Amino acid sequence: MAIISCPACQKPISDKANSCSHCHYEFGSASKEDIERKLSLQRYQKLQKLQNQSMLAILLFIVGCYFVFLGNFPDGDKGLMMFNVSVAVATIGFIWYVVNRARIAIAKRS
Template sequence: MAITNCPACSKPISDKAQVCPHCSLNMGGASPEDIQRKLSMERFQKLHRIQNQSMMAILIFIVGIYFVFMGDFPDTEKGVLMYNIAVGVAALGFIWYAVNRVRITLAKRS
């Protein structure tokens, strides 16, 4: 029994396995078109997940910016803390969005 790589997901599997445990590819009846179709679908799903994360990052950024500019923070220690949290949330959303844009670019290249 040898370990080989699955032709669809490239993860290690047994050469005696009939179905890949990682991607559920039927090893016996998989044509090159089936493998290409599976790879294309996985790539699409990965891009879709990253785009969803980008939208969530934009939403977090907008909420943070809203509270920075529209929040009526008192001039107390608690108000300064609330303002700093709002700025932190906006910065976190922006950074997360920028990272996801880089991830999308790299995923489209590969």
């Protein structure tokens, strides 16, 4: 019985195992091409998920900016609170977008 690296997570597993005990990646009796195809599909799905999150972050940023610049807030504490919430939403959307773009760049390198 030899120790090999899992094709998905690169952690050590037995060569007799049908799935990885760490990441639960099932490779069973799959050929090398099947394993590469599965890994490619997993990378594609991960990138799609990150891109979808980026689009949601952009939408959040746009909605926050819309209310900051075009919102007619009432005078007083309620208007100030609505303005602060709008700024917070725009800021969170922007930071989330930047973080996701960095995660996409890292995912594409590996």
